[in-house]
Amino acid sequence: NAGVTQTPKFRVLKTGQSMTLLCAQDMNHEYMYWYRQDPGMGLRLIHYSVGEGTTAKGEVPDGYNVSRLKKQNFLLGLESAAPSQTSVYFCASSSPRTASSTDTQYFGPGTRLTVL
Amino acid sequence: EDKVVQSPLSLVVHEGDTVTLNCSYEVTNFRSLLWYKQEKKAPTFLFMLTSSGIEKKSGRLSSILDKKELFSILNITATQTGDSAIYLCAGVGGGSNYKLTFGKGTLLTVNP
Numbered sequence: 001n002a003g004v005t006q007t008p009k010f011r012v013l014k015t016g017q018s019m020t021l022l023c024a025q026d027m028n029h030e031y032m033y034w035y036r037q038d039p040g041m042g043l044r045l046i047h048y049s050v051g052e053g054t055t056a057k058g059e060v061p062d063g064y065n066v067s068r069l070k071k072q073n074f075l076l077g078l079e080s081a082a083p084s085q086t087s088v089y090f091c092a093s094s095s096p097r098t099a100s101s102t103d104t105q106y107f108g109p110g111t112r113l114t115v116l
Numbered sequence: 117e118d119k120v121v122q123s124p125l126s127l128v129v130h131e132g133d134t135v136t137l138n139c140s141y142e143v144t145n146f147r148s149l150l151w152y153k154q155e156k157k158a159p160t161f162l163f164m165l166t167s168s169g170i171e172k173k174s175g176r177l178s179s180i181l182d183k184k185e186l187f188s189i190l191n192i193t194a195t196q197t198g199d200s201a202i203y204l205c206a207g208v209g210g211g212s213n214y215k216l217t218f219g220k221g222t223l224l225t226v227n228p
Contacts, residue, residue, distance in 0.1 A: 004158075033216075042220040043159070043204065059217075090158060103148045103208045105216070107158035 002026055004108035006091050012114045013081045021076040021111050023091030031094045032074035033058075033105065034066060036087040043090065049074055050096070081115045088112050118143045120207045122219035130227050133195050137222045139205030140187040144215075149188050151179055152204040154221070159204055162190070195226045 007022040023032065033048040035058075045058030049068040063085060065077045074093075078085060092105040119142045129135055141149060148166045152159035163172045165181035165188060172179050176195075181188045192199055202221040209215055 035218075040220060043206075043218040045216060058215075103150060103164055103216075104161050105150075106161070107152075109157045 004091055004093055004106050006089075006108040006111050008111060009109070010112045012116065013078075014116050015082060017081050018077070018079050019081065019113075020078075021089055021091075021113075023074045023076070023093075023108055024072055025074075025091075025093040025106075025108075026072065027093060027095070027106065028071070029093035029095045029106075030071070031096060032068065033092045033094075034064070034074065034076045035090045035092065036060065036085075037090060037110075038087050046076065046089075081113075083115045086113060086115045118207060118209060118215065118217040120205055120217050120219035122203075122205050122222050124222060125220065126223040126225070128225045128227065129195055131196060133226075134191065134193045135195060135224060137190040137192075137203050137205075137224070138187065139189070139219055141205075141207040141217075142186065143207035143209035143217060145209045146183070146207060148208045149181055150206045150208065150216075151188070151190050152206065154202040154204055155200075162203075192224075195224075197226050197228055200224060200226045 004025045034046040035043045037043050044060045047066040049055045052071045055066045067075045089111045091108040094105045121140050123138045151162040163179045168183040176193045179190045202223050204221045206218045
């Protein structure tokens with residue numbers, strides 16, 4: 001049981017390049033989330049998904065797209081990377097079986113992205 | 117706009133000290149408050165609080181919620197160097213439109 005995994009762990013991009021971050025969870029959780037964490041800013045929600053085939057915008061969605069084609073995977077895409085997207089990206093998942101389990105999120109190890 | 121404010125932003129103590137971390141929140145359709153510990157990598161879940169006045173406890177850590185005054189505290193007694201981390205507080209609200217708002221965290225450093 002690996003929990004929540006993220007690929008890749010590190011990446012350096014040039015401005016304008018595109019990339020996709022992959023999040024996978026093996027806990028059969030319905031809900032999945034993408035956050036970014038910047039110094040002094042805390043964790044901010046980018047997009048989230050409450051089930052396969054559904055996605056919704058979070059607090060800072062601009063410049064990102066997501067897809068949830070399979071229940072266990074949640075992809076975060078950067079179509080044209082900008083230096084402002086330099087950050088650590090965390091994926092998380094939770095289960096809606098009860099209100100308490102919905103609110104308890106399990107986090108992946110993070111992806112450190114640098115955009116030059 | 118929902119807001120979660122943590123204080124202090126950083127704290128340095130000696131092993132054995134007791135610390136109290138604060139979290140105040142303004143969250144629409146408030147549902148719960150979460151505490152996480154973040155060391156080098158991913159945040160790990162500590163507590164979820166939904167009811168006022170009921171203390172949650174895990175070893176040397178405890179937390180309580182005051183829904184009238186809109187704040188929560190996290191207490192750590194007999195601190196150890198392994199408690200050094202960023203402690204994150206998050207408010208869950210939004211009703212059917214689930215929304216979680218994190219505070220900026222408190223950086224706790226425990227010196228031997």
